[in-house]
Amino acid sequence: xxxxxxxxxxxxxxxxxxxxxxxxxxxxxxxxxxxxxxxxxxxxxxxxxxxxxxxxxxxxxxxxxxxxxxxxxxxxxxxxxxxxxxxxxxxxxxxxxxxxxxxxxxxxxxxxxxxxxxxxxxxxxxxxxxxxxxxxxxxxxxxxxxxxxxxxxxxxxxxxxxxxxxxxxxxxxxxxxxxxxxxxxxxxxxxxxxxxxxxxxxxxxxxxxxxxxxxxxxxxxxxxxxxxxxxxxxxxxxxxxxxxxxxxxxxxxxxxxxxxxxxxxxxxxxxxxxxxxxxxxxxxxxxxxxxxxxxxxxxxxxxxxxxxxxxxxxxxxxxxxxxxxxxxxxxxxxxxxxxxxx
Amino acid sequence: xxxxxxxxxxxxxxxxxxxxxxxxxxxxxxxxxxxxxxxxxxxxxxxxxxxxxxxxxxxxxxxxxxxxxxxxxxxxxxxxxxxxxxxxxxxxxxxxxxxxxxxxxxxxxxxxxxxxxxxxxxxxxxxxxxxxxxxxxxxxxxxxxxxxxxxxxxxxxxxxxxxxxxxxxxxxxxxxxxxxxxxxxxxxxxxxxxxxxxxxxxxxxxxxxxxxxxxxxxxxxxxxxxxxxxxxxxxxxxxxxxxxxxxxxxxxxxxxxxxxxxxxxxxxxxxxxxxxxxxxxxxxxxxxxxxxxxxxxxxxxxxxxxxxxxxxxxxxxxxxxxxxxxxxxxxxxxxxxxxxxxxxxxxxxxxxxxxxxxxxxxxxxxxxxxxxxxxxxxx
Numbered sequence: 001x002x003x004x005x006x007x008x009x010x011x012x013x014x015x016x017x018x019x020x021x022x023x024x025x026x027x028x029x030x031x032x033x034x035x036x037x038x039x040x041x042x043x044x045x046x047x048x049x050x051x052x053x054x055x056x057x058x059x060x061x062x063x064x065x066x067x068x069x070x071x072x073x074x075x076x077x078x079x080x081x082x083x084x085x086x087x088x089x090x091x092x093x094x095x096x097x098x099x100x101x102x103x104x105x106x107x108x109x110x111x112x113x114x115x116x117x118x119x120x121x122x123x124x125x126x127x128x129x130x131x132x133x134x135x136x137x138x139x140x141x142x143x144x145x146x147x148x149x150x151x152x153x154x155x156x157x158x159x160x161x162x163x164x165x166x167x168x169x170x171x172x173x174x175x176x177x178x179x180x181x182x183x184x185x186x187x188x189x190x191x192x193x194x195x196x197x198x199x200x201x202x203x204x205x206x207x208x209x210x211x212x213x214x215x216x217x218x219x220x221x222x223x224x225x226x227x228x229x230x231x232x233x234x235x236x237x238x239x240x241x242x243x244x245x246x247x248x249x250x251x252x253x254x255x256x257x258x259x260x261x262x263x264x265x266x267x268x269x270x271x272x273x274x275x276x277x278x279x280x281x282x283x284x285x286x287x288x289x290x291x292x293x294x295x296x297x298x299x300x301x302x303x304x305x306x307x308x309x310x311x312x313x314x315x316x317x318x319x320x321x322x323x324x325x326x327x328x329x330x331x332x333x334x335x336x337x338x339x340x341x342x
Numbered sequence: 343x344x345x346x347x348x349x350x351x352x353x354x355x356x357x358x359x360x361x362x363x364x365x366x367x368x369x370x371x372x373x374x375x376x377x378x379x380x381x382x383x384x385x386x387x388x389x390x391x392x393x394x395x396x397x398x399x400x401x402x403x404x405x406x407x408x409x410x411x412x413x414x415x416x417x418x419x420x421x422x423x424x425x426x427x428x429x430x431x432x433x434x435x436x437x438x439x440x441x442x443x444x445x446x447x448x449x450x451x452x453x454x455x456x457x458x459x460x461x462x463x464x465x466x467x468x469x470x471x472x473x474x475x476x477x478x479x480x481x482x483x484x485x486x487x488x489x490x491x492x493x494x495x496x497x498x499x500x501x502x503x504x505x506x507x508x509x510x511x512x513x514x515x516x517x518x519x520x521x522x523x524x525x526x527x528x529x530x531x532x533x534x535x536x537x538x539x540x541x542x543x544x545x546x547x548x549x550x551x552x553x554x555x556x557x558x559x560x561x562x563x564x565x566x567x568x569x570x571x572x573x574x575x576x577x578x579x580x581x582x583x584x585x586x587x588x589x590x591x592x593x594x595x596x597x598x599x600x601x602x603x604x605x606x607x608x609x610x611x612x613x614x615x616x617x618x619x620x621x622x623x624x625x626x627x628x629x630x631x632x633x634x635x636x637x638x639x640x641x642x643x644x645x646x647x648x649x650x651x652x653x654x655x656x657x658x659x660x661x662x663x664x665x666x667x668x669x670x671x672x673x674x675x676x677x678x679x680x681x682x683x684x685x686x687x688x689x690x691x692x693x694x695x696x697x698x699x700x701x702x703x704x705x706x707x708x709x710x711x712x713x714x715x716x717x718x719x720x721x
Contacts, residue, residue: 033499034370034605068607102554110550115543119551123521128551130516131563133469135554167369169499190554216701217399218370248665250657263658270659274646278638285636286662293665295699321671323603 017340031211049089207237257294361592383712
């Protein structure tokens with residue numbers, strides 16, 4: 001990619017959803033806080049479900065972000081229908097609660113009866129997951145693996161699983177189950193389960209997408225996360241640039257305008273030509289807005305250039321001025337499908 | 343734009359009774375920059391101020407003369423910065439704060455044992471809540487120093503502003519040693535007044551819990567907690583002490599939120615929580631707003647832009663009109679979101695801080711944000 005303005009990047013990179021990305025069935029979506037991870041994960045889920053597929057959208061941080069996004073009641077620890085996708089697809093949702101997963105595990109291997117609930121009330125379950133942070137991750141990723149590999153009549157129940165993953169700072173630790181295991185028990189059923197998870201995480205079934213904005217901190221974290229993932233032999237997927245606003249100025253005017261040079265008399269002449277007769281004060285305001293816009297566009301351009309260093313497939317999602325609701329998610333999903341997501 | 347519900351920043355930072363300002367908010371809203379700008383403004387208005395930042399962007403750190411993690415405040419001495427008071431700045435080093443806490447409260451030999459414990463390696467780096475706990479610990483130290491007129495605190499980047507209040511409590515209840523005693527001696531569970539029939543299976547449950555945690559980890563943790571809680575006054579007591587500090591009248595909480603639904607929702611939770619704990623909420627900083635700078639209705643601008651585009655004439659003017667219409671739409675959306683917040687929390691004073699077009703990278707940039715925080719320079 002060359003240094004085009006952001007708007008020109010989209011069409012040129014159509015078909016950016018590479019064969020490697022198509023092979024994946026387990027998609028983690030990470031990103032710095034505030035970049036719109038949950039939104040992008042949901043839109044990706046809908047896009048992957050389009051065309052009659054069944055996709056599970058998973059939440060692991062107990063924030064109920066999916067329920068808020070889809071404006072439904074809080075998700076229980078259980079899979080349930082979320083929305084339908086174009087052409088007969090279905091997006092289901094699961095909120096994995098580490099404590100509930102641990103309790104489920106205990107009930108399976110030790111017959112605790114009512115004591116399970118008492119343990120939880122006493123705080124023993126929370127204590128276990130707090131004391132051994134690795135245990136929490138093993139439980140969460142273990143449940144995710146179970147969803148990915150579950151079959152029914154020899155067919156996978158879910159074509160894809162999309163996970164709204166922890167943010168960039170924590171995601172590698174979360175996925176690096178091998179390390180987590182050194183924290184916790186080294187034998188027994190949890191260990192066996194974790195071995196399977198490690199294999200899946202490092203296989204070509206799994207990719208980690210990173211959501212970013214064209215701003216300093218999110219981009220820095222994106223590049224760091226990609227390095228860390230590669231160092232741990234995990235597969236970075238696409239870089240999803242979120243909330244891209246359209247550059248309005250002609251390319252050649254951006255640099256001058258960002259430097260404060262906007263030809264006010266030319267602006268005025270144009271406005272007069274369009275039948276707008278306005279005061280100097282308004283012209284001044286318009287020029288000030290134009291300079292701010294140009295500074296932002298120029299900064300975004302150099303930010304986008306930095307991202308190319310990551311050498312990952314890149315997709316852009318537009319800023320939606322009316323905010324994000326379910327309809328907006330479908331709009332974003334449609335764009336993803338247009339860009340080759342399937 | 344001082345209206346009835348406007349947040350008066352200068353009144354807050356000039357008041358000698360204001361000792362601590364805590365900037366809270368969910369991740370990515372500009373807390374760190376806001377804290378730095380507030381501290382700078384307070385210093386320029388004559389107070390001896392220290393700002394505790396958590397994870398500043400590199401250029402922001404550099405603008406304060408901070409090049410790396412440094413666990414003690416450094417005086418900000420930059421060309422063109424000659425405040426009436428003083429500005430000191432530091433970045434929290436979570437690990438060193440923890441080390442220092444142990445060294446300060448135990449005898450040297452005990453301290454070495456604690457620092458070498460494998461369990462300590464885990465909690466001092468990968469525990470959720472350690473960063474929040476250590477931010478509180480550091481704040482406590484700064485207050486105890488009594489060198490500062492005003493301490494401005496940034497809070498760790500987290501999903502939720504509430505984490506700053508909750509995480510230390512979570513960490514300290516995990517580490518106060520009660521649960522670990524139960525796990526290492528499950529037979530005692532009988533003494534809890536639970537019916538006998540349950541006791542056997544509860545003991546089994548305790549055994550299951552200790553099995554998944556792992557024997558070695560449990561032993562390490564147990565040794566660590568015993569040593570720490572017996573000498574350093576315990577995690578819980580320390581956390582409680584800082585919590586009391588936050589409740590004191592000299593402390594002001596500012597909630598920083600971007601004019602976005604998620605950030606404002608988090609801000610709402612936080613506001614409700616503070617008031618339910620009768621903690622001193624001072625106001626909301628609506629950060630990075632985009633007020634319209636030119637009084638021209640969007641439909642007129644768009645119609646004119648279309649007319650010019652149809653004629654393929656005056657491309658600059660057409661672009662200016664389009665970007666103005668975008669800005670009007672953005673401004674309208676932000677106002678709507680902020681009004682919704684105000685309706686839900688009419689008592690919370692608010693100030694809008696218009697976004698700077700580029701990231702802050704010097705004192706001048708921070709000064710402009712300080713002006714905007716004070717409600718000046720808002721178009």
